[in-house]
Amino acid sequence: MKQNASIVVQELDHYFGSGKLQKQVLCNINLEIASGEIVIMTGPSGSGKTTLLTLIGGLRAAQRGRLQVVGHELSEAKEEALVRARRDNGYIFQAHNLHDSLTALENVQMGLEVHGRWRKEERHQQAATMLEKVGLGERLHYYPSDLSGGQKQRVAIARALVSHPKIVLADEPTAALDKKSGRDVVEIMYNLAKQQSCTILLVTHDNRILDIADRIIYMEDGRLSKAPS
Numbered sequence: 001m002k003q004n005a006s007i008v009v010q011e012l013d014h015y016f017g018s019g020k021l022q023k024q025v026l027c028n029i030n031l032e033i034a035s036g037e038i039v040i041m042t043g044p045s046g047s048g049k050t051t052l053l054t055l056i057g058g059l060r061a062a063q064r065g066r067l068q069v070v071g072h073e074l075s076e077a078k079e080e081a082l083v084r085a086r087r088d089n090g091y092i093f094q095a096h097n098l099h100d101s102l103t104a105l106e107n108v109q110m111g112l113e114v115h116g117r118w119r120k121e122e123r124h125q126q127a128a129t130m131l132e133k134v135g136l137g138e139r140l141h142y143y144p145s146d147l148s149g150g151q152k153q154r155v156a157i158a159r160a161l162v163s164h165p166k167i168v169l170a171d172e173p174t175a176a177l178d179k180k181s182g183r184d185v186v187e188i189m190y191n192l193a194k195q196q197s198c199t200i201l202l203v204t205h206d207n208r209i210l211d212i213a214d215r216i217i218y219m220e221d222g223r224l225s226k227a228p229s
């Protein structure tokens, strides 16, 4: 194991269902991601990418194998430990998952509230600064319904990164966006992550953004393999 590894996965298997309906979706996954590394995971639909991402994020419990994320052992973690581990990560999904009844500023502040670490004025200030960094300084009080798809995804990025997480997990962050907005969104995410030395694991089918990766990994039939050239 490398000393500065922020994600270590060893001999990880995962199954859905039980009995005759049991289906293995991850087989013997071994993966190390260094701190600050930006890794893109590609592969056919249904190959297990989201399942691996959710296991690493502590969004579901690992069944077999070893999973260590920023020093936390998740393989045998109880629910409370998974909840704590989840708080330490930033998440960006295809559907931005913003609260429609909250403004951009309030949505980003929620990324800080879960930590209970900052006072209200600090949360306000940090969220506003983050929205300025993603180019939405003029839209702090807009509701998601008044923002474009790319702008909503930029709010989601600000929310994911405002607490300076060590890891950001992103699942198809550009899928709902046109080429230009998709590109803008990943470049903003890339620049912020590099400034904050944040590790990113990003799942995508979008070939147009592969160049932002330090490394590309490929999943096929539940196994990690070399990407086809």
Ligand SMILES: Nc1ncnc2c1ncn2[C@@H]1O[C@H](COP(=O)(O)OP(=O)(O)OP(=O)(O)O)[C@@H](O)[C@H]1O
Residues within 6 Å of the ligand: 016, 017, 025, 043, 044, 045, 046, 047, 048, 049, 050, 051, 052
């Ligand atoms: N909650 C679940 N219960 C049962 N089977 C599931 C569940 N979630 C995923 N699967 C199955 O596990 C396999 C892997 O799914 P997963 O979503 O991880 O693939 P993926 O590579 O992310 O696909 P896509 O690129 O389409 O998002 C698929 O066959 C899927 O149908």
